[in-house]
Amino acid sequence: MKKLNILSAVLFVAVAGGICTSCADKLDLSPIDYYGSGSYWKTEAHVIGYMDGIHKHLRDAAFQHTFLWGEARGGNLITTGTSSDGMGMLYGDIKLQNFDExxxxxxxxxxxxxxLTNINLFIARVTDATYIDEAKKGYYLGQAYGLRAFYYFDLYRTYGGVPLRLTADVVEGVIDPNQLYLGRATPQEVMAQIKKDLNKSMECFGDNNSFDPNNRGNKKGYWSKAATECLMGEVYLWISKVTTGNDAADESNLATAKTHLLNVLNSYGLERMDNFENVFEAKNNKGNKEIIFAVRYAEGEATNSNNLFTYAMATGSTKDRYKKDGEKFLDALNIGNTGSQQLEYKIELYNSFDDKDTRKDATFIASYNKDAETGELSLYGTHVCKNIGYVNAQGARIYCGDYIIYRLPWVWLTLAEIENMQGGDVAAYINKVRQRAYGDNWDEETYGYKNADFTTNELAILHEKDKEFVQEGQRWWDLRRMTLTKGGKHLVFCKEGNIGTDQPVLKEETEAHKVLWPVDITLLGNDPLIYQTPGYDTYKQQPE
Known part of the structure; x- marks a missing residue:
């Protein structure tokens, strides 16, 4: 991907017309650019540049999508206090499920x-473009409709009903802010639009199954037809198991989810990498054969937030502890002064890995205390070593590993969940993931999974995902969607879904409404048509 930070700056410099600034105290509707002079949207290069900007905006939201919305509430992180490195923890309210206005x-x-406004403007301009051939137009519109569905699915799972803004009116000369107010649609209406956009994305892509049809060397850093099919699998599995407001779960959606995920397996040339650690190797292995869609980071351009899971050399205590071989920890990950530990996974998660599972050491490096007299080691803390980029030619660690949204093992384990709902055998899908994890230690009789009853299968899938997808933004959604029994209680309300405690992540009797997030009081006060998420005891509830 080209230097998106530079590109974004160019786009903002190119602004040639005004936009309604009073919208800033309501929803943030500011577009990448207005292009009011009429000098833009004249060539394919303009289309490509704007789509690059849309992907840069996605990167800006990647930590929110992956960690804040997808993982922080999932029960696998230490909630508050200080980390093993001695630093105060971030996002305590989110991890503790402490939500109100x-x-x-x-x-x-x-x-x-x-x-979304940027995507809406792109759709409006490119749909009417006459300067680009229909095949290329279809490819770019396929990306736009897929990404709009992606964003709305995040909003749907997080808030339920949200405003449905599907046009570019905010940048089409509307200057009266009252015309821009828009209330929350129902969850059912939002989901209907997500399905419509997914179908439109598939229609626009047509038979274009390429990850890089224009030979831009993007290494799967741009949305594709395969990404749309993954999202369709995720959406239709969700609505087969989860009721959201007036949008009731319907198990018949499983068939659609399965069809698209099997298409992903069979139509895009994907293969499992032989080595788990190499999936996240950032210097030479981005966009590898098991990646489907990833948010791109690059040295000199943008870095991810995974330094927050490591340690601090200057002020932390980890350097003074020990590695499992008994040697001083020092700077075991070669991070210099770039790290901190303001987020830490629970010891119980680390201990859930079998020692022969290669994902254990490829995901975490543990720190130990050593008894001064006996030399005996005792586990003290865990620090993430997965996806922390590389040390560059100047000796600095650069956190430029991509945030992977979809990859092949996710498809296998999602299909396992569908198979479990349909009463089938999930073992083959789970064992495809385990076989790589155990590598040379693999012995199916010892480490392979054998199909069992619904509950055992469902928990096995969850715990396989726990090991495979640390930091990849899956666990909160898994707890929301997966159930202890078929059609029964979701794991977010079951002690079996939590880690290191016999309490559920949420208490169903008093906290069921917290599966959805509340709206902040500033937005409620500034926009007369926005009401609070149902269940929160605050002012401005939707009238009956």
Whole structure:
């Protein structure tokens, strides 16, 4: 991907017309650019540049999508206090499920509506373009409709009903802010639009199954037809198991989910990498054969937030502890002064890995205390070594590993979940993931999974994902969607879904409404048509 930071700056410099600035105190609807002079949207290069900007905006939201919305609430992280490195923890309210109008985790619907406005403008301009051939137009529109569905699915799972803004009117000369107010649609209406956009994305892509049809060397850093099919699998599995407001779960959606995920297996040339650690190797292995879609980071351009899971050399205590071989820890990950540990996974998660499972050491490096007299080691803390980029030619660690949204093992384990719902055998899908994890130690009789009853299968899938997808933004959604028995209680309300405690992540009797997030009081006060998420005891509830 080209230097998106530079590109974004160019786009903002190119602004040639005004935009309604009063919208800033409501939803963030600011577009990448207005291009009011009429000098833009004249060539394919303009289309490509704007789509690059849309992907840059996606990267800006990647930590929110992956960690804040997808993982922080999942029960696998230490919630508050200090980390093993001695630093104060971040996002305590989110991890503790402490939500009300004053504690909303994020504000303004996560500022997603500015990103949606950019996509809406792109769709409006490119749909009418006559300067680009139909095949290329279809490819770019396929990306746009897929990404709009992606954002709205995040909003749907997080808030339920949200405003449905599907046009570029905010940048089409509307200057009266009252015309821009838009209330929350029902969950059913939002899901209907997500399905419509997914179908439109598939229609626009047509038979274009390429990850890089224009030979731009993007290494799967741009949305593709395969990404749309993964999202369709995720969406239709969700609505087969989860009721959201007036949008009732319907098990018949499993067939659609399965069809698209099997297409992903059979139509895009994907293969499992032989070595788990190499999946995340950032210097030479981005966009490898098991990646489907990833948010791109690059040295000199943008870095991810995975340094927050490591340690601090200057002020932390980890350097003074020991590695499992008994040697001083020092700077075991070669991070210099770039790291901190303001987020830490639970010891119980680390201990759930079998020692022969290669994912254990490829995901975590543990720190130990050593008894001064006996030399005996005792586990003290864990630090993430997965996806922390590389040390560059100047000796600095660069956190430029991509945030992977979809990869092949995710498809296998999602199909396993579908198979479990349909009463089938899930073992083959789970064992495809385990076989790589155990590598040379693999012995199916010893480490292979054998199909069992629904509950045993469902928990086996969850725990396989726990090991495979640390930091990849899966666990909160897994707890929301997966159930202890078929059609029964979701794991978010079951002790079996939590880690290191006999309490559920949420208490169903008093906290069921917290599966959805509240809206912040500033937005409620500024926009007369936005009402609070149902269940929160605050002012401005939707009238009956």
């Amino acid at each position: 004053a504690h909303t985790g994020v504000t303004g619907f996560g500022d997603v509506f500015g990103r």
